[in-house]
Structures are given as C-alpha cells and as structure tokens.
Amino acid sequence: MPTSDLDPLLARIDAKRDEVTALTQDLVRIPTINPPGDAYEACARFLGERLAKRGFKVEYVRATGGPGDSDKYPRTNVVARYEGTSKGECVHFNSHIDVVEAGSGWTLEPFGGEVKDGKVYGRGSCDMKGGLASSVIACEALIESGIALPGALEISGTVDEESGGFSGVGYLAERGYFSKPRVHHVIIPEPLGVDRICLGHRGVYWAEVETKGRIAHGSMPFLGDSAINHMSAFIHLLETQLAPKLAQRHTREPVEPPGARVSTLNINSIHGGQLEQRYAVDARGWPTADLPAPTVAHSCRTVLDRRFIAEESLDEVKREILDMLQELQRTRPGFDFHIKEIMSFVPTATPQDAPVVDATARAIARVLGREPSYISSPGTYDQKHIVRTGKLQDCIAYGPGILDLAHQPDEYVGIQELVDSAKIMALAALKLCGAA
Ligand SMILES: [Zn+2]
Numbered sequence: 001m002p003t004s005d006l007d008p009l010l011a012r013i014d015a016k017r018d019e020v021t022a023l024t025q026d027l028v029r030i031p032t033i034n035p036p037g038d039a040y041e042a043c044a045r046f047l048g049e050r051l052a053k054r055g056f057k058v059e060y061v062r063a064t065g066g067p068g069d070s071d072k073y074p075r076t077n078v079v080a081r082y083e084g085t086s087k088g089e090c091v092h093f094n095s096h097i098d099v100v101e102a103g104s105g106w107t108l109e110p111f112g113g114e115v116k117d118g119k120v121y122g123r124g125s126c127d128m129k130g131g132l133a134s135s136v137i138a139c140e141a142l143i144e145s146g147i148a149l150p151g152a153l154e155i156s157g158t159v160d161e162e163s164g165g166f167s168g169v170g171y172l173a174e175r176g177y178f179s180k181p182r183v184h185h186v187i188i189p190e191p192l193g194v195d196r197i198c199l200g201h202r203g204v205y206w207a208e209v210e211t212k213g214r215i216a217h218g219s220m221p222f223l224g225d226s227a228i229n230h231m232s233a234f235i236h237l238l239e240t241q242l243a244p245k246l247a248q249r250h251t252r253e254p255v256e257p258p259g260a261r262v263s264t265l266n267i268n269s270i271h272g273g274q275l276e277q278r279y280a281v282d283a284r285g286w287p288t289a290d291l292p293a294p295t296v297a298h299s300c301r302t303v304l305d306r307r308f309i310a311e312e313s314l315d316e317v318k319r320e321i322l323d324m325l326q327e328l329q330r331t332r333p334g335f336d337f338h339i340k341e342i343m344s345f346v347p348t349a350t351p352q353d354a355p356v357v358d359a360t361a362r363a364i365a366r367v368l369g370r371e372p373s374y375i376s377s378p379g380t381y382d383q384k385h386i387v388r389t390g391k392l393q394d395c396i397a398y399g400p401g402i403l404d405l406a407h408q409p410d411e412y413v414g415i416q417e418l419v420d421s422a423k424i425m426a427l428a429a430l431k432l433c434g435a436a
Contacts, residue, residue, distance in 0.1 A: 088150025131189025178390030191401025218294025272300030
C-alpha cells in the first residue's frame with residue numbers, strides 16, 4: 001500500500017484525540033487496585049462491552065482457582081478478537097488492567113481521571129490504562145477506515161501483572177491464548193515512551209532462605225543458637241562477596257536505566273524470631289500491648305530478589321547462592337538452612353529484526369519522523385509468560401507514558417503521546433497482519 005494511502009487513517013486517529021482522552025479517563029476511574037484485585041470484573045466488562053459494539057467477539061476468562069481468585073475478588077480477564085476479511089496473521093495488544101495502590105503524596109484525586117495541561121492524571125494513567133486506550137483507538141480506527149484487514153486483531157485486558165500475572169497472562173498463556181496459530185505478534189503497551197521499543201527484560205530469581213537456630217531463654221542466649229545471628233553471617237557474605245562480583249557483570253543488552261546493566265541483588269524482606277509487634281508504653285510507663293517474650297530466635301527468613309543478565313544462566317545464579325550457604329554450613333558451627341524458590345524467569349530479548357520490532361520501528365519513523373531507540377527492562381512484565389508458556393517470540397512492549405512516573409503520586413500520561421502511539425500501533429498492526 002503506498003504510504004500516502006495511510007494519511008486518512010492517521011487523520012482519523014488525530015480526530016479521535018478527545019475520544020482517547022475520555023477512554024483513558026473512564027479506565028482510570030475504575031479503581032482496579034492490586035492487591036487485592038478490586039473492580040477487575042467491572043473493568044473487564046467495560047472494555048468488553050465497548051469492543052463488542054465495534055464487532056469484536058468478546059470472551060471473559062476468569063482464572064478460577066488461580067492465585068488471588070475468589071468470589072469477592074474474581075480474576076476476570078477479557079479477550080476480544082476481530083476477524084479480518086481474508087487469511088493473514090493475528091496481532092494482539094495485551095494490557096494489564098490492574099494498578100498499584102495510590103499511596104500518599106497526591107495533589108489530585110488518584111482515581112479522578114482529571115485532565116490538566118494536556119495530560120490525563122490518575123493512578124494507572126501511565127501504567128498502563130493510557131496504553132490500553134491507545135490500542136483500543138488504534139484498532140477501532142483501523143476497522144472504521146474500511147481498509148481491507150487480513151488476519152485478525154485482538155485486544156486483551158488482563159489482571160495481576162503487578163503481582164506476577166499468574167491469574168492474568170500466565171493463565172491465558174497456559175490455555176493457548178498467546179500461541180500460534182491463534183496469535184502471531186504481541187504488543188504490550190507498557191509505558192516505555194512513545195519512541196522506544198522494549199525488546200525484553202532481565203531474568204529474575206526469587207528465593208526464600210531460612211536459617212535455623214535453637215530456642216532458649218533470652219536472658220541466657222548461650223544456651224540457645226540464634227537463627228538471626230546465622231542469617232546475619234549469610235547477609236554479610238552477600239554484601240561483601242556476592243555484591244561486588246555482581247557489579248562487575250555487565251550486559252550488552254540496552255537495559256534502561258543504565259544502572260541496571262549489571263546483575264543485582266535486593267533483600268526484599270527479613271524476619272526473625274517472634275512475630276513483629278509495635279511496642280508502646282502509656283503515661284505510667286506500662287506497656288499498652290503484649291511485651292515480647294524473651295527467646296532466642298529459632299528461625300529467620302529472608303526473601304532474596306536476584307535480577308540477572310542475559311549473559312548469566314539461571315543455574316549459575318542458583319548455584320552461586322547455594323554455594324555460599326553450603327560454605328557457611330561447613331565453616332560456621334550450628335549453621336543450618338533451607339532454601340525455597342518462589343519464582344524464576346530467564347531473561348528475554350526479541351531480536352531487533354523480528355517482524356513486530358521492524359513494523360513498530362517503521363511506524364515510529366513514519367509518525368514521529370525519527371528512529372526509535374531500543375531498550376530492555378530491568379524488571380519483568382507479562383512478556384515472560386508469552387515467551388515461556390506461549391512459546392511466542394515475536395513480542396515487544398511499546399506504549400505511551402514515561403516509565404519513571406509509574407507507581408508515583410500524580411502519575412499522568414500526555415494526550416499527544418496517546419494519539420501518536422495509537423497511530424504507531426495502527427500502522428504496525430496493519431503491516432503485521434499483512435495489509436501494508
Ligand atoms: Zn505496567
């Protein structure tokens with residue numbers, strides 16, 4: 001198709017500026033806070049009903065029995081499919097509908113969807129209801145344009161991305177929703193910036209390490225063996241031996257921000273001894289709640305959050321931590337531990353010459369008049385399920401919004417970015433399904 005033939009499509013999307021704004025506002029006003037998973041059903045239905053009116057076949061897929069699912073908080077996903085007029089490939093836009101809690105520090109109503117100075121404000125405006133709105137407008141404009149569409153367009157609104165996506169994209173991927181022959185190309189409109197293509201992410205290994213001790217009276221600690229002291233020996237090794245090694249391991253992948261172009265380790269949490277309590281005394285100096293009983297900690301648990309680079313293997317990452325624990329077992333009297341994996345995903349990187357990358361890059365050049373930059377994400381997102389479970393490699397994250405604003409107070413998305421990225425998504429989809 002000659003490129004001038006696409007001008008009416010782009011003009012049509014320009015004319016939908018108010019519509020993409022209003023849709024973003026409407027979505028922000030549905031407070032899909034995760035945890036616990038509020039209003040998922042309402043948001044999925046809102047999206048499904050809109051798309052059904054435009055000719056999409058809409059399915060609601062509840063992850064019954066999946067993590068977090070209950071009758072009070074059903075994990076309801078929506079998948080909508082629009083069949084083209086001839087054979088071709090399917091392009092799928094996947095957005096998560098959940099948002100994190102508002103938190104403090106807002107000067108505007110977090111779920112008000114206010115428009116100010118060319119921006120839509122609110123929790124989820126940037127991450128990622130703005131991107132969802134852009135993808136909806138892109139597909140609707142394509143359908144209305146009357147351009148013959150081969151293949152199919154799909155839009156999904158999925159739950160729980162912020163907490164791992166197991167009842168969202170993970171659940172759908174296990175049931176073939178993100179595999180060939182149903183789907184060929186996936187764009188995830190996460191807020192990576194209107195001219196950046198995110199090819200993948202670093203790997204993750206989460207593990208809970210428990211050290212064990214022997215309980216005794218706190219006034220005679222020499223009669224027991226403190227699990228907290230054992231844990232502190234382990235953490236000392238993590239800090240003095242592992243952390244310097246990780247900082248030396250640089251990746252060739254274009255991870256943004258550049259500080260994340262190395263391997264990292266965070267200690268997400270630690271707990272030892274009795275359950276945490278808040279101790280306070282009244283005016284007389286008497287405790288207002290239970291005092292702690294004097295005991296030597298017989299257990300201490302920590303959750304490690306290890307993020308690794310494409311140049312490392314998951315086996316090496318696990319081995320390295322286990323080696324340190326075993327070393328302590330050999331050298332430190334009484335040291336005993338248990339390690340349990342919570343979650344792991346290997347790094348993903350879609351090649352730069354993959355169809356979805358190429359089509360999006362061309363669309364960015366056409367709409368914005370500049371070449372895209374290619375990045376990789378420090379943390380994982382739903383691409384992990386699409387690659388690992390769906391076995392679909394042709395997947396990127398591309399969408400409007402400034403990543404740094406995600407999860408912050410006064411989060412916003414720029415309206416011009418919503419319009420521009422809708423144009424880019426429409427052009428990319430057209431090329432990928434085989435029309436342009
Ligand atoms: Zn997100």
